[in-house]
Amino acid sequence: MSDAAPDRSPDPVRDPWRGPMRAALAEAASAPGTGDVPVGAVVLGPDGSVIGRGRNEREATGDPTGHAEVLAIREAARAVGEWRLTGCTLVVTLEPCTMCAGAIVLSRVDRVVYGAVDEKAGAAGSLFDVLRDRRLNHRPEVVHGVLAEECAALLTDFFRTR
Numbered sequence: 504m505s506d507a508a509p510d511r512s513p514d515p516v517r518d519p520w521r522g523p524m525r526a527a528l529a530e531a532a533s534a535p536g537t538g539d540v541p542v543g544a545v546v547l548g549p550d551g552s553v554i555g556r557g558r559n560e561r562e563a564t565g566d567p568t569g570h571a572e573v574l575a576i577r578e579a580a581r582a583v584g585e586w587r588l589t590g591c592t593l594v595v596t597l598e599p600c601t602m603c604a605g606a607i608v609l610s611r612v613d614r615v616v617y618g619a620v621d622e623k624a625g626a627a628g629s630l631f632d633v634l635r636d637r638r639l640n641h642r643p644e645v646v647h648g649v650l651a652e653e654c655a656a657l658l659t660d661f662f663r664t665r
């Protein structure tokens with residue numbers, strides 16, 4: 504994996520988010536045997552501490568909206584005590600879908616950090632770019648490709664064993 508390559512040069516944009524991405528990866532990997540696709544997310548408060556966690560629970564709960572990002576945003580909003588997550592950062596292992604990108608815009612998080620690209624359904628630059636659409640009134644900063652290989656490998660392994 505390029506992540507472990509000895510010649511990996513410092514990346515000032517992505518390196519600071521590797522720790523939080525490992526927390527999101529831990530969420531993704533902690534899925535019980537429900538058959539849920541392993542996607543995990545955390546929301547960091549303005550001070551960098553984790554205030555919300557989520558993993559894909561669509562199969563576990565039978566909820567079509569039970570995506571990691573939505574669940575992490577809900578938990579963070581409960582922790583903050585209001586719907587505005589100003590100053591917060593959402594970190595997720597896979598590029599958000601259209602629903603989650605919509606929830607992210609509505610939550611007013613300052614920043615979205617994601618790992619693997621979702622070429623088929625991603626709404627943060629792949630299929631759509633909801634997060635940076637100038638027609639919307641809130642556009643978070645987007646950092647992509649953080650621990651991308653590890654995030655993608657978790658999914659590849661999951662689908663290989665299906």
Ligand SMILES: [Zn+2]
Nearest residue numbers: 570599600603
């Ligand atoms: Zn989603």
